[in-house]
Amino acid sequence: MTAPRLKVSDLTLTVGTGAGALTLLSGLSLALAPGASLALTGRSGSGKSSLLHCLGGLLTPEEGTVTWQPEGAPSVILSAAEEGARAAFRRQHLGFVFQFFHLVPTLTALENVALMAELAGLGAPQARAEAMLEAVGLADRRHAFPETLSGGEQQRVAVARALVHGPAAVLADEPTGNLDAQTAETVAEVLFTQTRAVGASLVLVTHDAGLAAQADHTLALGGA
């Protein structure tokens, strides 16, 4: 049996302190196989984005562990790692897609993607980025700056950026939340197709039932 790519055990996450403290997740456990996709759904404030951030080592849970097993690399308990080690893990083995794209405005589409490859310490970042942009259908827009790209194009650049370094998983927070339905469909297709193409797992947060349905698994939080 293949070892899970991601294993979450007895996760408890609280936000705020004292009387204002709010427990978002309590005793949550899950496992995700390599190449599988998981959609996190639930109403606003149910803790789906917080769970995604815990998986990416951006938030530290009070209890429980988040363990990653990248292919060909030792497993890492990210929830127990130090800040520097978490950052290193993210740039080597994780890719992120944000709702508002967050591309660097002074870099072209190609450079935005290449920067991630460079941060991951990979050789020939430019060539990798070109290949990735071609894969997401933006080869002809590679020299365009973000401000001249449409929302859908920017998000496809963000997907290319998330995948250029061959990550173990892609974490996407509302990747289509800022797009119209037609563009959202295109972006979702690119996201799922390319994630599978590189063999990465995918965890995405979404309010869109259609998008969630495309995932292999769905986890509804907050009882929704």
Add this chain to the structure above:
Amino acid sequence: MSLLWRARWRALLREPGQGALLILSLALGVAVVVAVDLVNAASRTAMASASAQLQGASTHRIEGPGGSLSLDAYGALRRAWRAGTLLEGDAPVTGFAPLLEGRLTLPNGSPLRLLGIDPFSSLRQEGFEAGAGAPAAGAQTLSWAQFLTTPGAALLSPAVAPELASGDPLPLPGAPALTVLGRLPGTDADAAPLALAVVDLATAQEWLGATDRLSRVELALPEAPPRSALRRGLERLFPGLLLPEPAPEVRLAPALRAAYPGLALRSQRETELALGSLASAFQLNLAAMGLLALVVGLYLLYGALAYSVRRRLESFGRFRALGVAPAVLRRQVLLEALTFAGLGALLGLMLGRLLAGGLLGLVSATLEGLYDQVAIAALPLDWVPYGKGLVLALGGGLAVAWPLAREAGRAPLLPRAGRPPAQTGGRAGLAFALGLSLLALALLTMPSGYLGALLALAAILLAGAQAVGPVTALVLRGLNRLAAPLPLRLRLPLREASRGLGRAQLALAALVVALATAVGMTIMVSSFRLTVADWLEDRLDAPVLARGQALETARGPLAAALEAARRDGRVSGWVWRQSVDDWLEGLPVRVTLLEAVGREAPALRLSEPLARQLGRTEGGAMVWPGRLSGAEPLAPYYRSYGGGRLELEMPRALWQGPAPVGPWGLAAYGAPEALLPRLQAALPPDGELLAQGPVKARALAIFDRTFRVTAVLQTIAGVVAGVGLLSAFAALALDRRQQLSALRILGAPGPFAARQLLLEAGLLAAVAGLLALPLGALAAWVLCDAVNLRAFQWTLTLHWPPAAFLEALLLAIGAGLFAALGPALRAWRAPTAEALEVLRGQA
């Protein structure tokens, strides 16, 4: 408060650091202006106070050759005065007072100026009576009878032996003690601590061993027409910026000039002028530096307001679309500017008072160096410098805000597609810079005086500041192309620097102006110092100098001693010199006649100020009927920084004019340790021997002290610019928070963001530093070849110390890195959770 205002103040309060830095930069600018005005006013008061104590009501003085007036000449002058024929055209003279002046030494080794007067004719009588009657320590009411009948009776200035009471002896090493009769009045509470003793003329002659001569006769002439109200007003508003006016010309009657050719009539103001050139240069520098600091402060205010207004153009447009009148938006911007300017001005006034207190010591030391004993005791209680600081800050604030207020009032009702960069127009900036450059060129090529040259300097600096944005953008674009093969993490700061230029360009421009001024001033001072050192070497080239009234009587023994030394190889040669005051083409001149032995024959040369006044800077031939036998070859002029006196020198053999009767000087070229004992033995009793090395060293020390205060003000102008940089780079970091947070989440390590911010700031500052170098060199050239030349007839040999350029460049980069260090460290240390918060907040 309306909701509009409330929205604005809340936005301001969200970035309190930005507002505080802006207020601080303006406050520092105002502080420098106020401090410089206070210190300049204080130094002028001190000089006037000392001058009043020394000169009393006298307006002119008649001096004999070498500062000595024979009793015979005095008698002739007195008779002519009584007959009303003292001056050419029988011009009226209301007072005539003989005076003998000399120096004694106080027990503590400091000099005491001894002034011998005739109390019945003295032009200082009123002041002395008041002083004599003033209750000094244990003094009873005094009378002139006591002054005349008490042996060695002296009135002392307050600074001399204050512990002594009336009737106490004042011991003097090497001379009989004086008897304290009373105290001279201080001219006001801030009286200069001048070491002065006033005695009867006969006492002075006895104490100084000069029974056959006087120093001079002082005259009181009816007052010249007062200065215009405009000039007086400008002098009060800009102390130090206007140079003193020359006094109207008065001449001795022709008969007296013919009978006593060595006599010279000078106005006291002319004497002040001669003394005051360096002080004026010094005050001029101070005033210019003060105004510069304020300009830098206002520039930063403009920069911050421009950024703030342009960033809100969309919101102003929305308000307009909702029906808010443009006037309301204009008022909002103006009120915002006034608030910043007002707070900056208030803080600046307080800082200015403190800074002036700190500068007082430095300026006082400078004046002591220039004027021997003039010192400033306190700052004046004058509201004008404070009022001026306030008005300049508020007026300047409104002036820089007005175009921005208009821009806010005209904000487009519908937002434009895409986000407009907050960058000031490159083309408009370059066009303005070109206009300013043409203005500077016109001012420099036209006879616009030293104020015109100063204006040209300001125009050049402003033009440079205007060009900083466009030129930096161009340089960064070029660098960006060159950097194409580099990794993206190194190219990213270049791109971000280009993007951040709109935010930082005014702060960078302020930095460029401050650095260019520093480079210009450093080169000017360095050139000035080198030229003065060369001049001292030229004028004081002989290692040993002998001088004295009776040197001529000892000419034989001195020559014998020198001949003996020459045989021993201890001296290579010597030059006898004697001066005579005369008139050349209507100008009063001092002619120095030279006789060289064992040295190259001296040439006929004019001093630079004289050559410039006569338009004879090229040399050629000189004709001077009655003084030279024919057309004599004129050598190139020699430089002179000794004040306003017009001088020329020539071989004694050329001189056909009246025989000079003044004291002789002897310059000997040989080792001082071997020459001094030999010459000492042959020296007459009143003769003086000087080793010139220490004299030169002292002159350079005075020079260095003079410009030390300028360096302090330069530093403050730099600090103002530095505060502007802090503010600009903090804002740049704020603008990049979202981007760097996203990269942090993607896995960029903490130092990545810090390195990005430091590289970006270092790059921008380095480009600014590079731009400041040619601008500084240009400023130095204008300062040396236009401002100083026009104001004081001095030309300086331009000296370009590489260290000045390197220092400026390193300072710029250092300032940039320092300004970005805080945001960089914050970015480094910030946990990832904070990055997440930033993205959540801005999403």
